[in-house]
Amino acid sequence: MYIGIMSGTSLDGIDMVAATFGDHGATIHHQAMYSFPSELKEKLIALSQGEPITLDEIGTIDHFLGKTYAEAVNRFLGEHNLSPEAVTAIGCHGQTVFHKPSGPMPFTMQLGDANIIAALTGITTVADFRRKDMALGGQGAPLVPAFHRFLFGTEGNTKVVLNIGGIANISVLETGKPVLGFDTGPGNMLMDSWVSEHCGEPYDKDGQWAASGTVNPALLAQMLAEPYFSQPAPKSTGRELFHRGWLDQQLATFGLPLAGQDVQATLLALTAMSIANDVKKYSAGELLVCGGGAQNSALMEALKQALPGWTVMTTDDKGVDGDSLEALAFAWLAKQALEGKPGNLPEVTGASRLCRLGAIYYPD
Structure with a gap:
């Protein structure tokens, strides 16, 4: 079983699913949506709209998000009587605060420290899905x-x-x-x-x-x-x-x-x-x-x-719940990463080749 986490540009909350995958389909076992703390949401909107911010504040948001995601996962596990051992990995997209795929130095920035997620949940976590594609000349998006x-x-x-x-x-x-x-x-x-x-x-x-x-x-x-x-x-x-x-x-x-x-x-x-x-x-x-x-x-x-x-x-x-589809996609991308399989499509993103997406963070 994999858990997928997605919090998108609308900042309406944290979507979460627990799912298993077959050869040509997915089964959603549990799903939920959790609200952001209001203070965190305000900081994310300000940051993503280019308001002045210090490195100290960016680091604080990165930590705050990682902790928020981890607490949401632990709540999700408790609500559905799941043990961490039942979950192979978490796929967490993180929160995009800036995406600049063009220019001489393209980059994308997603916050939400995956080390904290892995440490506080005890579950292997896959994150940072976009930058490998961008390193290969792609847009890093869309990944779904x-x-x-x-x-x-x-x-x-x-x-x-x-x-x-x-x-x-x-x-x-x-x-x-x-x-x-x-x-x-x-x-x-x-x-x-x-x-x-x-x-x-x-x-x-x-x-x-x-x-x-x-x-x-x-x-x-x-x-x-x-x-x-x-x-x-x-x-x-x-x-x-x-x-x-x-x-x-x-x-x-x-x-x-x-x-x-x-x-x-x-x-x-x-x-x-x-x-x-x-x-x-x-x-x-x-x-x-x-x-x-x-x-x-x-x-x-x-x-x-x-x-x-x-x-x-x-x-x-x-037959696919539209509210959970993006979170489900990142659960699948986590599975692809752990299995060493590609997650991008070069014809979509513009990357020079297929590649595995995501960095893997272990809890131990």
Whole structure:
């Protein structure tokens, strides 16, 4: 059995699964989601948005996160009557605070000290999944397409697996063709930030506030002109680009005052259209949606409207819990690492070759 841990760019909490794997599938035995301590969440948002910070503060966050992950694992074990000996390894992605895959010195930074996780849980822990791929010239992202191929296969009609977290990313599975995958742009991140400020809610439940507003076509067109959307794959992005400052700059450039719900409606349309514009590049088939965005009924309806030739459904409709899919992927990547098998897809990330991903941290 493997435990997978994922805390994404939306910072909505720590997703955790316990799973076993066969030759062509996974079985989730237990799953849970744990909230971040509020102090830690505030520090992570500030750090990922480029606010000034000292090395002392970075080290403190790294330790705090490692301890938080470890405490969540121990709580998870207790709640499900599991012993550490029953778990082969933990796959922990860590919390991305900066991702810069281009330029002369590309790097990515995930915090959450895996030494602490291994020491406090007594379980071998695999972490630092992205940097080997980047050392080989890749983007270090997205890493889930290899797992999506394992889980859903490439036979039959085209399948695009769409994860809508803080950032949205797709995996393209077509018969007889290499697997493709990349970040399409913002998922829930900008919508969450805007509704939090104006309504005091962490997210727009079912997209109700967005549905009460009206999309502004001119603002939408301006935002879709962001150069990232026209970049060719492989590409990846995160909070370092699509943060609140980006939205504030877009609104300042637009100049005209808009009601809060109209901005929210336009942000939902931005997520839907930036996804649809990429999905349309492939032969129509099934769009399998997972992540928090799959629970936003207004966003799901917008995707259906933007992709009339596609069957839009959730991964739950395929028997895979969409809330746990990314955590499940890192449990699988931990298994790949321990077995000495590759976890990346060079055609997705741009790396020069296949490689094993992740550093292994032993408890003893």
